[in-house]
Amino acid sequence: MPREIALLTNPTSGKGRGAAARAAALPRLRDAGFVVRDLAGADADESLDLARAAVADGVWALVVCGGDGMVHLGVQAVAGTGTHLGIIPAGTGNDVARYVDLPRKDPGAAADRVVASTPRRLDLARSGSRWFVTVLAAGFDAIVNERANAMTWPKGQMRYNLATLAELRTFEPLPYTLELDGETRQLDAMLVAVGNGPSFGGGLRITEGALLDDGMLDVVVIKPMSKMGLVRTYPKLFKGTHVTHPQYEHHRVRSVTVAAPGIVAYADGERFGPLPLTVESDPGALSILA
Structure with a gap:
Protein backbone atom coordinates (compact mmCIF):
# COMPACT_ATOMS: atom_id res chain seq x y z
CA MET A 1 0.00 0.00 0.00
CA THR A 118 13.96 10.39 7.72
CA PRO A 119 11.59 11.65 10.46
CA ARG A 120 13.32 13.30 13.42
CA ARG A 121 11.91 14.40 16.75
CA LEU A 122 11.93 18.05 17.89
CA ASP A 123 10.70 19.72 21.05
CA LEU A 124 7.68 21.98 21.08
CA ALA A 125 6.64 24.63 23.59
CA ARG A 126 3.15 24.08 25.02
CA SER A 127 0.72 26.39 26.77
CA GLY A 128 -2.47 24.58 27.74
CA SER A 129 -3.72 22.83 24.59
CA ARG A 130 -1.66 24.95 22.14
CA TRP A 131 1.87 24.49 20.93
CA PHE A 132 4.44 26.66 19.19
CA VAL A 133 7.74 25.96 17.43
CA THR A 134 9.63 29.26 17.36
CA VAL A 135 9.28 32.10 19.88
CA LEU A 136 6.56 33.56 22.09
CA ALA A 137 6.76 37.38 21.94
CA ALA A 138 5.39 39.04 25.06
CA GLY A 139 6.38 42.71 25.11
CA PHE A 140 7.15 45.56 22.74
CA ASP A 141 7.30 43.14 19.80
CA ALA A 142 3.82 41.79 20.63
CA ILE A 143 2.39 45.32 20.87
CA VAL A 144 3.83 46.09 17.42
CA ASN A 145 2.19 42.92 16.06
CA GLU A 146 -1.17 43.98 17.50
CA ARG A 147 -0.94 47.44 15.89
CA ALA A 148 0.25 46.05 12.55
CA ASN A 149 -2.64 43.56 12.46
CA ALA A 150 -5.10 46.43 12.96
CA MET A 151 -3.61 48.37 10.01
CA THR A 152 -4.89 47.86 6.47
CA TRP A 153 -2.08 49.85 4.82
CA PRO A 154 0.68 49.39 3.78
CA LYS A 155 1.29 45.69 3.09
CA GLY A 156 4.24 43.50 4.07
CA GLN A 157 7.28 44.49 6.13
CA MET A 158 6.65 48.25 5.78
CA ARG A 159 3.47 47.89 7.84
CA TYR A 160 5.56 46.47 10.71
CA ASN A 161 8.15 49.23 10.33
CA LEU A 162 5.43 51.90 10.61
CA ALA A 163 3.79 50.08 13.54
CA THR A 164 7.18 49.94 15.28
CA LEU A 165 7.73 53.69 14.85
CA ALA A 166 4.19 54.45 16.04
CA GLU A 167 4.52 52.34 19.20
CA LEU A 168 8.06 53.51 19.94
CA ARG A 169 6.79 57.08 20.49
CA THR A 170 4.76 56.17 23.57
CA PHE A 171 6.23 52.85 24.73
CA GLU A 172 7.37 52.56 28.34
CA PRO A 173 8.94 49.50 30.02
CA LEU A 174 6.38 47.03 31.34
CA PRO A 175 6.15 45.55 34.86
CA TYR A 176 6.57 41.77 34.54
CA THR A 177 6.14 38.92 36.96
CA LEU A 178 8.08 35.84 35.82
CA GLU A 179 7.99 32.40 37.37
CA LEU A 180 11.08 30.53 36.17
CA ASP A 181 10.92 26.84 37.15
CA GLY A 182 9.03 27.88 40.28
CA GLU A 183 11.22 30.88 41.20
CA THR A 184 9.30 34.19 41.06
CA ARG A 185 10.90 37.43 39.85
CA GLN A 186 9.42 40.89 39.40
CA LEU A 187 11.10 43.31 37.03
CA ASP A 188 10.57 46.02 34.43
CA ALA A 189 11.47 45.15 30.85
CA MET A 190 11.01 46.21 27.23
CA LEU A 191 10.14 42.66 26.27
CA VAL A 192 10.22 39.04 27.35
CA ALA A 193 10.63 36.31 24.73
CA VAL A 194 10.20 32.57 25.32
CA GLY A 195 12.09 30.54 22.74
CA ASN A 196 11.66 26.92 21.75
CA GLY A 197 13.91 27.79 18.80
CA PRO A 198 16.38 30.65 18.28
CA SER A 199 14.57 33.06 15.94
CA PHE A 200 11.29 34.56 14.79
CA GLY A 201 10.13 37.24 12.36
CA GLY A 202 12.26 36.08 9.44
CA GLY A 203 15.59 35.50 11.17
CA LEU A 204 15.50 37.78 14.23
CA ARG A 205 17.65 35.70 16.58
CA ILE A 206 16.11 36.99 19.82
CA THR A 207 16.62 33.70 21.72
CA GLU A 208 20.08 33.02 20.27
CA GLY A 209 21.44 29.64 21.34
CA ALA A 210 18.05 27.94 21.85
CA LEU A 211 18.14 24.29 20.78
CA LEU A 212 15.20 22.31 19.41
CA ASP A 213 16.04 19.02 21.10
CA ASP A 214 17.25 19.85 24.62
CA GLY A 215 13.94 19.77 26.51
CA MET A 216 14.46 23.38 27.62
CA LEU A 217 12.98 26.81 26.94
CA ASP A 218 15.17 29.88 26.53
CA VAL A 219 13.70 32.97 28.21
CA VAL A 220 15.20 36.30 27.15
CA VAL A 221 14.55 39.55 29.00
CA ILE A 222 15.47 42.93 27.49
CA LYS A 223 15.59 45.25 30.48
CA PRO A 224 14.77 48.98 30.22
CA MET A 225 16.80 50.97 27.70
CA SER A 226 16.38 54.23 25.83
CA LYS A 227 14.29 54.27 22.67
CA MET A 228 17.38 55.09 20.61
CA GLY A 229 19.17 52.21 22.34
CA LEU A 230 16.38 49.87 21.28
CA VAL A 231 16.58 51.14 17.68
CA ARG A 232 20.38 50.69 17.64
CA THR A 233 20.17 47.17 19.10
CA TYR A 234 17.55 45.96 16.61
CA PRO A 235 19.97 45.16 13.72
CA LYS A 236 22.07 43.02 16.09
CA LEU A 237 19.13 40.60 16.40
CA PHE A 238 19.78 39.35 12.85
CA LYS A 239 23.23 38.11 13.90
CA GLY A 240 22.47 37.22 17.50
CA THR A 241 25.12 39.69 18.72
CA HIS A 242 22.67 41.46 21.07
CA VAL A 243 23.59 38.87 23.72
CA THR A 244 26.51 41.04 24.89
CA HIS A 245 24.23 44.03 25.66
CA PRO A 246 24.21 44.87 29.40
CA GLN A 247 20.38 44.98 29.41
CA TYR A 248 20.09 41.43 28.00
CA GLU A 249 19.23 38.60 30.40
CA HIS A 250 18.89 34.90 29.54
CA HIS A 251 17.42 31.95 31.46
CA ARG A 252 17.10 28.27 30.49
CA VAL A 253 14.07 26.61 32.11
CA ARG A 254 11.59 23.78 31.65
CA SER A 255 8.60 25.98 32.54
CA VAL A 256 7.88 29.71 32.69
CA THR A 257 4.87 31.82 33.58
CA VAL A 258 4.87 35.33 32.08
CA ALA A 259 2.55 38.05 33.40
CA ALA A 260 2.31 41.71 32.37
CA PRO A 261 -0.69 44.04 32.08
CA GLY A 262 -2.39 44.59 28.74
CA ILE A 263 -0.22 42.32 26.59
CA VAL A 264 -1.51 39.84 24.01
CA ALA A 265 1.33 37.41 23.25
CA TYR A 266 2.25 36.18 19.77
CA ALA A 267 3.86 32.84 18.90
CA ASP A 268 5.05 31.68 15.46
CA GLY A 269 3.84 35.12 14.34
CA GLU A 270 0.24 34.24 15.30
CA ARG A 271 -1.96 35.82 17.98
CA PHE A 272 -1.54 33.36 20.86
CA GLY A 273 -3.38 34.81 23.85
CA PRO A 274 -3.40 37.42 26.62
CA LEU A 275 -0.90 37.24 29.50
CA PRO A 276 -0.51 35.64 31.96
CA LEU A 277 0.56 32.46 30.17
CA THR A 278 2.39 29.39 31.42
CA VAL A 279 4.65 27.74 28.84
CA GLU A 280 6.33 24.36 29.23
CA SER A 281 8.79 22.46 27.09
CA ASP A 282 7.20 19.38 25.48
CA PRO A 283 10.23 17.27 24.55
CA GLY A 284 10.06 15.32 21.29
CA ALA A 285 6.41 16.28 20.68
CA LEU A 286 6.94 16.94 16.96
CA SER A 287 8.05 14.44 14.33
CA ILE A 288 9.34 16.43 11.35
CA LEU A 289 10.47 15.38 7.87
CA ALA A 290 13.73 17.26 7.48
Whole structure:
Protein backbone atom coordinates (compact mmCIF):
# COMPACT_ATOMS: atom_id res chain seq x y z
CA MET A 1 0.00 0.00 0.00
CA PRO A 2 1.44 3.42 -0.92
CA ARG A 3 1.72 5.89 1.94
CA GLU A 4 -0.88 8.64 2.10
CA ILE A 5 -0.02 12.24 2.90
CA ALA A 6 -2.18 15.35 3.21
CA LEU A 7 -0.84 18.46 1.45
CA LEU A 8 -2.40 21.50 3.12
CA THR A 9 -1.87 24.83 1.36
CA ASN A 10 -2.42 28.45 2.30
CA PRO A 11 -2.77 29.80 -1.26
CA THR A 12 -2.40 33.44 -0.11
CA SER A 13 0.81 32.79 1.87
CA GLY A 14 3.79 34.93 0.86
CA LYS A 15 1.73 37.21 -1.44
CA GLY A 16 0.38 34.25 -3.40
CA ARG A 17 3.53 32.14 -3.36
CA GLY A 18 1.61 29.41 -1.52
CA ALA A 19 -0.44 28.46 -4.59
CA ALA A 20 2.66 28.46 -6.83
CA ALA A 21 4.59 26.36 -4.31
CA ARG A 22 1.76 23.83 -4.14
CA ALA A 23 1.77 23.55 -7.95
CA ALA A 24 5.51 22.77 -7.87
CA ALA A 25 5.38 20.36 -4.91
CA LEU A 26 2.27 18.30 -5.69
CA PRO A 27 3.63 16.43 -8.76
CA ARG A 28 6.95 15.73 -6.97
CA LEU A 29 5.12 14.10 -4.08
CA ARG A 30 2.90 12.03 -6.38
CA ASP A 31 5.85 11.02 -8.58
CA ALA A 32 7.55 9.71 -5.42
CA GLY A 33 4.67 7.23 -5.00
CA PHE A 34 2.60 8.97 -2.32
CA VAL A 35 -1.17 9.12 -2.40
CA VAL A 36 -1.75 12.86 -1.84
CA ARG A 37 -4.85 14.51 -0.40
CA ASP A 38 -4.81 18.03 -1.83
CA LEU A 39 -6.36 20.33 0.81
CA ALA A 40 -6.92 24.08 1.15
CA GLY A 41 -9.26 25.69 3.69
CA ALA A 42 -11.15 28.91 3.11
CA ASP A 43 -9.67 30.26 6.36
CA ALA A 44 -7.49 29.18 9.29
CA ASP A 45 -10.35 27.46 11.15
CA GLU A 46 -11.36 25.36 8.15
CA SER A 47 -7.72 24.54 7.40
CA LEU A 48 -7.20 23.30 10.96
CA ASP A 49 -10.37 21.18 10.73
CA LEU A 50 -9.07 19.63 7.49
CA ALA A 51 -5.67 18.96 9.05
CA ARG A 52 -7.13 17.33 12.15
CA ALA A 53 -9.48 15.17 10.06
CA ALA A 54 -6.56 13.95 7.94
CA VAL A 55 -4.49 13.12 11.04
CA ALA A 56 -7.49 11.31 12.58
CA ASP A 57 -7.76 9.29 9.35
CA GLY A 58 -4.19 8.10 9.87
CA VAL A 59 -2.25 9.86 7.07
CA TRP A 60 1.47 9.14 7.28
CA ALA A 61 2.36 12.84 7.06
CA LEU A 62 0.77 16.27 6.99
CA VAL A 63 2.74 18.48 4.61
CA VAL A 64 2.00 22.20 4.97
CA CYS A 65 2.64 24.63 2.14
CA GLY A 66 2.99 28.18 3.46
CA GLY A 67 4.83 30.22 6.07
CA ASP A 68 5.35 29.91 9.83
CA GLY A 69 1.64 30.55 10.42
CA MET A 70 0.82 27.47 8.37
CA VAL A 71 3.47 25.46 10.24
CA HIS A 72 1.90 26.67 13.51
CA LEU A 73 -1.50 25.44 12.30
CA GLY A 74 -0.10 22.08 11.22
CA VAL A 75 1.61 21.60 14.57
CA GLN A 76 -1.74 21.94 16.38
CA ALA A 77 -2.94 18.92 14.38
CA VAL A 78 0.13 16.64 14.63
CA ALA A 79 1.67 17.44 18.06
CA GLY A 80 1.94 14.31 20.17
CA THR A 81 0.59 12.03 17.40
CA GLY A 82 2.29 9.51 15.15
CA THR A 83 1.79 11.74 12.09
CA HIS A 84 4.90 13.43 10.69
CA LEU A 85 5.02 17.09 9.61
CA GLY A 86 6.53 18.15 6.30
CA ILE A 87 7.08 21.76 5.19
CA ILE A 88 7.05 23.38 1.74
CA PRO A 89 8.17 26.93 2.66
CA ALA A 90 6.13 29.67 0.97
CA GLY A 91 5.86 32.46 3.54
CA THR A 92 7.71 35.66 4.31
CA GLY A 93 9.51 34.59 7.50
CA ASN A 94 10.01 30.81 7.17
CA ASP A 95 11.89 30.53 10.46
CA VAL A 96 11.01 26.85 11.01
CA ALA A 97 12.34 26.03 7.52
CA ARG A 98 15.53 27.87 8.51
CA TYR A 99 15.83 25.77 11.67
CA VAL A 100 15.85 22.50 9.73
CA ASP A 101 17.77 23.79 6.68
CA LEU A 102 14.99 23.35 4.12
CA PRO A 103 15.24 25.13 0.73
CA ARG A 104 13.20 28.33 1.23
CA LYS A 105 13.01 29.54 -2.37
CA ASP A 106 12.62 26.28 -4.33
CA PRO A 107 9.39 24.44 -3.46
CA GLY A 108 10.21 21.55 -5.78
CA ALA A 109 13.51 21.00 -3.96
CA ALA A 110 11.72 21.28 -0.61
CA ALA A 111 9.25 18.58 -1.76
CA ASP A 112 12.18 16.36 -2.78
CA ARG A 113 13.68 16.87 0.70
CA VAL A 114 10.37 15.86 2.33
CA VAL A 115 10.33 12.70 0.18
CA ALA A 116 13.93 11.76 1.03
CA SER A 117 13.90 12.67 4.73
CA THR A 118 13.96 10.39 7.72
CA PRO A 119 11.59 11.65 10.46
CA ARG A 120 13.32 13.30 13.42
CA ARG A 121 11.91 14.40 16.75
CA LEU A 122 11.93 18.05 17.89
CA ASP A 123 10.70 19.72 21.05
CA LEU A 124 7.68 21.98 21.08
CA ALA A 125 6.64 24.63 23.59
CA ARG A 126 3.15 24.08 25.02
CA SER A 127 0.72 26.39 26.77
CA GLY A 128 -2.47 24.58 27.74
CA SER A 129 -3.72 22.83 24.59
CA ARG A 130 -1.66 24.95 22.14
CA TRP A 131 1.87 24.49 20.93
CA PHE A 132 4.44 26.66 19.19
CA VAL A 133 7.74 25.96 17.43
CA THR A 134 9.63 29.26 17.36
CA VAL A 135 9.28 32.10 19.88
CA LEU A 136 6.56 33.56 22.09
CA ALA A 137 6.76 37.38 21.94
CA ALA A 138 5.39 39.04 25.06
CA GLY A 139 6.38 42.71 25.11
CA PHE A 140 7.15 45.56 22.74
CA ASP A 141 7.30 43.14 19.80
CA ALA A 142 3.82 41.79 20.63
CA ILE A 143 2.39 45.32 20.87
CA VAL A 144 3.83 46.09 17.42
CA ASN A 145 2.19 42.92 16.06
CA GLU A 146 -1.17 43.98 17.50
CA ARG A 147 -0.94 47.44 15.89
CA ALA A 148 0.25 46.05 12.55
CA ASN A 149 -2.64 43.56 12.46
CA ALA A 150 -5.10 46.43 12.96
CA MET A 151 -3.61 48.37 10.01
CA THR A 152 -4.89 47.86 6.47
CA TRP A 153 -2.08 49.85 4.82
CA PRO A 154 0.68 49.39 3.78
CA LYS A 155 1.29 45.69 3.09
CA GLY A 156 4.24 43.50 4.07
CA GLN A 157 7.28 44.49 6.13
CA MET A 158 6.65 48.25 5.78
CA ARG A 159 3.47 47.89 7.84
CA TYR A 160 5.56 46.47 10.71
CA ASN A 161 8.15 49.23 10.33
CA LEU A 162 5.43 51.90 10.61
CA ALA A 163 3.79 50.08 13.54
CA THR A 164 7.18 49.94 15.28
CA LEU A 165 7.73 53.69 14.85
CA ALA A 166 4.19 54.45 16.04
CA GLU A 167 4.52 52.34 19.20
CA LEU A 168 8.06 53.51 19.94
CA ARG A 169 6.79 57.08 20.49
CA THR A 170 4.76 56.17 23.57
CA PHE A 171 6.23 52.85 24.73
CA GLU A 172 7.37 52.56 28.34
CA PRO A 173 8.94 49.50 30.02
CA LEU A 174 6.38 47.03 31.34
CA PRO A 175 6.15 45.55 34.86
CA TYR A 176 6.57 41.77 34.54
CA THR A 177 6.14 38.92 36.96
CA LEU A 178 8.08 35.84 35.82
CA GLU A 179 7.99 32.40 37.37
CA LEU A 180 11.08 30.53 36.17
CA ASP A 181 10.92 26.84 37.15
CA GLY A 182 9.03 27.88 40.28
CA GLU A 183 11.22 30.88 41.20
CA THR A 184 9.30 34.19 41.06
CA ARG A 185 10.90 37.43 39.85
CA GLN A 186 9.42 40.89 39.40
CA LEU A 187 11.10 43.31 37.03
CA ASP A 188 10.57 46.02 34.43
CA ALA A 189 11.47 45.15 30.85
CA MET A 190 11.01 46.21 27.23
CA LEU A 191 10.14 42.66 26.27
CA VAL A 192 10.22 39.04 27.35
CA ALA A 193 10.63 36.31 24.73
CA VAL A 194 10.20 32.57 25.32
CA GLY A 195 12.09 30.54 22.74
CA ASN A 196 11.66 26.92 21.75
CA GLY A 197 13.91 27.79 18.80
CA PRO A 198 16.38 30.65 18.28
CA SER A 199 14.57 33.06 15.94
CA PHE A 200 11.29 34.56 14.79
CA GLY A 201 10.13 37.24 12.36
CA GLY A 202 12.26 36.08 9.44
CA GLY A 203 15.59 35.50 11.17
CA LEU A 204 15.50 37.78 14.23
CA ARG A 205 17.65 35.70 16.58
CA ILE A 206 16.11 36.99 19.82
CA THR A 207 16.62 33.70 21.72
CA GLU A 208 20.08 33.02 20.27
CA GLY A 209 21.44 29.64 21.34
CA ALA A 210 18.05 27.94 21.85
CA LEU A 211 18.14 24.29 20.78
CA LEU A 212 15.20 22.31 19.41
CA ASP A 213 16.04 19.02 21.10
CA ASP A 214 17.25 19.85 24.62
CA GLY A 215 13.94 19.77 26.51
CA MET A 216 14.46 23.38 27.62
CA LEU A 217 12.98 26.81 26.94
CA ASP A 218 15.17 29.88 26.53
CA VAL A 219 13.70 32.97 28.21
CA VAL A 220 15.20 36.30 27.15
CA VAL A 221 14.55 39.55 29.00
CA ILE A 222 15.47 42.93 27.49
CA LYS A 223 15.59 45.25 30.48
CA PRO A 224 14.77 48.98 30.22
CA MET A 225 16.80 50.97 27.70
CA SER A 226 16.38 54.23 25.83
CA LYS A 227 14.29 54.27 22.67
CA MET A 228 17.38 55.09 20.61
CA GLY A 229 19.17 52.21 22.34
CA LEU A 230 16.38 49.87 21.28
CA VAL A 231 16.58 51.14 17.68
CA ARG A 232 20.38 50.69 17.64
CA THR A 233 20.17 47.17 19.10
CA TYR A 234 17.55 45.96 16.61
CA PRO A 235 19.97 45.16 13.72
CA LYS A 236 22.07 43.02 16.09
CA LEU A 237 19.13 40.60 16.40
CA PHE A 238 19.78 39.35 12.85
CA LYS A 239 23.23 38.11 13.90
CA GLY A 240 22.47 37.22 17.50
CA THR A 241 25.12 39.69 18.72
CA HIS A 242 22.67 41.46 21.07
CA VAL A 243 23.59 38.87 23.72
CA THR A 244 26.51 41.04 24.89
CA HIS A 245 24.23 44.03 25.66
CA PRO A 246 24.21 44.87 29.40
CA GLN A 247 20.38 44.98 29.41
CA TYR A 248 20.09 41.43 28.00
CA GLU A 249 19.23 38.60 30.40
CA HIS A 250 18.89 34.90 29.54
CA HIS A 251 17.42 31.95 31.46
CA ARG A 252 17.10 28.27 30.49
CA VAL A 253 14.07 26.61 32.11
CA ARG A 254 11.59 23.78 31.65
CA SER A 255 8.60 25.98 32.54
CA VAL A 256 7.88 29.71 32.69
CA THR A 257 4.87 31.82 33.58
CA VAL A 258 4.87 35.33 32.08
CA ALA A 259 2.55 38.05 33.40
CA ALA A 260 2.31 41.71 32.37
CA PRO A 261 -0.69 44.04 32.08
CA GLY A 262 -2.39 44.59 28.74
CA ILE A 263 -0.22 42.32 26.59
CA VAL A 264 -1.51 39.84 24.01
CA ALA A 265 1.33 37.41 23.25
CA TYR A 266 2.25 36.18 19.77
CA ALA A 267 3.86 32.84 18.90
CA ASP A 268 5.05 31.68 15.46
CA GLY A 269 3.84 35.12 14.34
CA GLU A 270 0.24 34.24 15.30
CA ARG A 271 -1.96 35.82 17.98
CA PHE A 272 -1.54 33.36 20.86
CA GLY A 273 -3.38 34.81 23.85
CA PRO A 274 -3.40 37.42 26.62
CA LEU A 275 -0.90 37.24 29.50
CA PRO A 276 -0.51 35.64 31.96
CA LEU A 277 0.56 32.46 30.17
CA THR A 278 2.39 29.39 31.42
CA VAL A 279 4.65 27.74 28.84
CA GLU A 280 6.33 24.36 29.23
CA SER A 281 8.79 22.46 27.09
CA ASP A 282 7.20 19.38 25.48
CA PRO A 283 10.23 17.27 24.55
CA GLY A 284 10.06 15.32 21.29
CA ALA A 285 6.41 16.28 20.68
CA LEU A 286 6.94 16.94 16.96
CA SER A 287 8.05 14.44 14.33
CA ILE A 288 9.34 16.43 11.35
CA LEU A 289 10.47 15.38 7.87
CA ALA A 290 13.73 17.26 7.48
